[in-house]
Amino acid sequence: MTPPDPESLRLLVLVGELGSIGAAAAELRVSQPSASKRLSSLERRLGLPLVERTRQGCTLTPAGIMVCDWAKQVLAHVDGLMNGVRALRAQHQAKLRIAASMTVAEYLVPRWISQLRVALPDVHLELDVANSVAVAEAVRHGHADLGFIETPVPPEGVSVRFVTRDRMVVVAPPEHPWARLHRPLTATELAATPLIVREHGSGTRETLYRALSELGADPVTPLLELRSTTAVRNSVVAGAGPAVLSVLAVATDLTEKRLVDVPVAALDLRRPLHAVWRSGLQLTGSAAALLAIAMRTPELRA
Template structure:
């Protein structure tokens, strides 16, 4: 229910408590940084509002009447409750300021984000991070809608309508199992051969799939590609399916480096096909990347370089 119009405002209650504690309108005025007439006027309006005499004014100072003492006791509870409310709200603001909401594309989240988060924890232990994982299209949508502070996407181009900064570079690789016929090829695979082969692919909306589609279009023009052999939402699942000989796949070189180095997968070169892409931090247009967001991007770039991966140009 709404408050009665006879409830005084907090400022007037605070002044009444100051007079009760200091015994003087003048000293109460000094405490609040106003003139004595201003304090006298506020308390007079409070007395008129309540219909009670709250203060006895005299040459030796001011003291509360019996009614004033009771009102002051009740007012003290109200002022303390308001102070508690202010402290709680300030704590929430601080928590919200220090908590960085990140949404990351799948490959970055699976293969780079763990190292980035560890570096952030070591360098900025007070930085709280909430991480959500989605494909690149969803990341862009959530950043655009203001549902997150910072996004990370992988793809051939800069997302329209967002500001971005390059964090790392990546190259997609065609990989097959050791038993696949392409593993024994002596010449590079052509772009057309790749386009006509059913692949294990990520779902529509992923940065990996859009990078491949753009590369094939640039090399071959508008071409109808073979439908996927299988669509999976996880790069790890795709690697496992390829390793089991189901079909080839085109996935991040970062994701398959260990499997290729240890012979579990075989990388197949492709002629005349640019499969490079940029890994970007993205944030809403119209504002600079500051505070915890700027800190995290710098730490992510540092972690990427420390891991011995290629330098990312801004």
């Protein structure tokens, strides 16, 4: 026996309460013929006569009364289930889980979040900071609603939208020999120098290595490998060695001459910043609003 559907049970309960198929149909906003057909189908499915039809209206049979009482219990549980689901959906929609690569998370996302909270003050925001590969994985597996990455080539398996363009610069401490050069470095010289770099999976590192590879230069083993943009920047300021970082991370240091911008001939260190979200989903609500804010970011040329 196939279990009856909740709407058929709800119709039976209303017929018992209102004494009329027509009144029950009107309550459920269906036609009377459709309601009558549904009741007949329910009787056939259960193998029991449930309703006595007369010219004066309808009454439930003894079996119908018992089934109606059980149906009320079932419907109470169904209504409780749906109320709980609606509450969970409302809670989920009011929470926005963001994942962002290091540079974007440290220098752009705070500004975007501040603007979002002006428009949507009740949204609860969660930010997970990781490298670009980890961000894409978080989005792909549903652990983040919206991600921002720095890799020059967007990953597969996610929806992608261009946000803005960043520029990276070679930086060195003022006492480094590169600070006294009167000509640009060559890509070969840069590749042959041990640098302070981010870990594998970082968009910063991938952009640098891809740009060097396009000029036929293979980078040597790094001087230091660190897991955050801030750690790389602090190491360069402390005099540990040169690095390649987003202009976002070192703009103040360059202005205040704690670091020197070292030009490199023919090396293109521009990179796109992308938003990513789970493939096949359409962004709505707070996620769509944050993406719109992010896409108004001007291209970073300084």
